[in-house]
Amino acid sequence: MSEWFAPLIDWYRLLPEADAISLVRLALVFVLCLGAIIGSFLNVCIYRIPLGQSVSRPRSHCFSCGKTIPWYLNIPVLSWLILRGRCANCKAPISVRYPVIEAVTALLFLLVFQMWANPHALLLNAIPGQVPALILFYWIFVASVVVDVMIDIDHRILLDRISLGGTLIALAVSAAFPILHHAPSWWPALLASLGGAAAGFGAGFAIAWLGERIFLQDAFGFGDVKWLMLFGAIFGWRGALFILMFAAFIGLAMGLVAIAVAKFRRTAADDDGAPFAIPFGPALGAAALLWLFWGNLLVDGLFAAHAWAFTHRTAFLGALFPLLLLSCGWLIYRIRAIRRAAQDEDLEELPEESGKE
Ligand SMILES: [Zn+2]
Structure with missing residues (x-):
């Protein structure tokens, strides 16, 4: 695993400091967006897994009018804010917990990334090659914690597939x-x-x-x-x-x-x-x-x-x-x-x- 990332890290160390810092900032924005998109998926998991439904089909739809939500109205956090917490079709209110879970997941993803991939660690030659795998592992872990906590609040169940499989x-x-x-x-x-x-x-x-x-x-x-x-x-x-x-x-x-x-x-x-x-x-x-x-x-x-x-x-x-x-x-x-x-x-x-x- 370490060999795959070595050329990338070497290239990063050769960058001028200003470029390196803007690259890290860009990475942080990317991680926030990734976390919000995963959080949007977790919302689906939290609702559907306890009901025994598929998490991939059908696509997200309004609970009130049943209309499928188009991708441009399904942007994490932003769509909810722009639509002011209402369905674009029938104006039924959409719970504030959806954007909150998306925002919390984005924040947790950022915290995990910051812990092991902050620019100082990259520049100080202190980054071991196993870190990218660790970040991925902890991303999956924080996502599973969000799902388990919310399902426990809703149904008083902690999922065995998370506890035992995990x-x-x-x-x-x-x-x-x-x-x-x-x-x-x-x-x-x-x-x-x-x-x-x-x-x-x-x-x-x-x-x-x-x-x-x-x-x-x-x-x-x-x-x-x-x-x-x-x-x-x-x-x-x-x-x-x-x-x-x-x-x-x-x-x-x-x-x-x-x-x-x-x-x-x-x-x-x-x-x-x-x-x-x-x-x-x-x-x-x-x-x-x-x-x-x-x-x-x-x-x-x-x-x-x-x-x-x-x-x-x-x-x-x-x-x-x-x-x-x-x-x-x-x-x-x-x-x-x-x-x-x-x-x-x-x-x-x-x-x-x-x-x-
Ligand atoms: Zn609706």
Whole structure:
């Protein structure tokens, strides 16, 4: 793989600096457009995969009038803005979530590209030949996270083809591109990937098991466990454990916001408990992206906090204790809400969290 790109990188290094910078800017614009187009495709996947429909046929059409959308009105983000969120044919409103998903995907693609292909790395001779493959792999990964998070919000399903298929692909990619685990050769990289998958599955399974024994409810579904296994296969055991920890905090924040919104609205939310029974997938997906882009920064910060904790023990415990209480309180509150919703048979119509697709 490295030989294919070597002439291109050599040519880039010989360019005058101003030309090199404009070339990189052009590449960034190209990556943004690519991300938006892929995001447009993800919108189709999110809607059609849970329904068992083909993602390629028929072409995109209006949900209201059924008219096929011509290509010039199907430009990511821009079309929605120009048409002001309405169908060009029947003027029915089109959800704002379509352009948002396109924009988010474009941003994630740009972040992945920036991480490994920034102009400084190119000029400093620091770019290893495996990087183009890594960028492609992480593009596919962030796209799969967007799809899984949105389908979990809509249907409470995490796709097995992403969790299980993704784990197999991650193992193969680890062996083919050891740089994924900063390993010198294929064998230690594959071992790191296998160990990570085992750690992710083990930690997730332990939480699911404990949740079932202590609260007699599955707070953490088997779909979450399998997804955590994929994160372990990509990021290693440290990544899997950190993602689980971050996800718990993000889940706590999401739960608090849901409670605040329900309190604010003062609707029937308190009776059916539905707003509290939020899926855990979005928290897991957000934690995985956080780890991908800012994992190193977070670990550095945490170790700095660790050193600080030893010198300021009282202050550290004083800050940690309310946070722990809050986490426990939220967990119990959420379990109670889910149980109440289940009694009302609200949740029984929902599909199993570990989906078949
Ligand atoms: Zn229409």
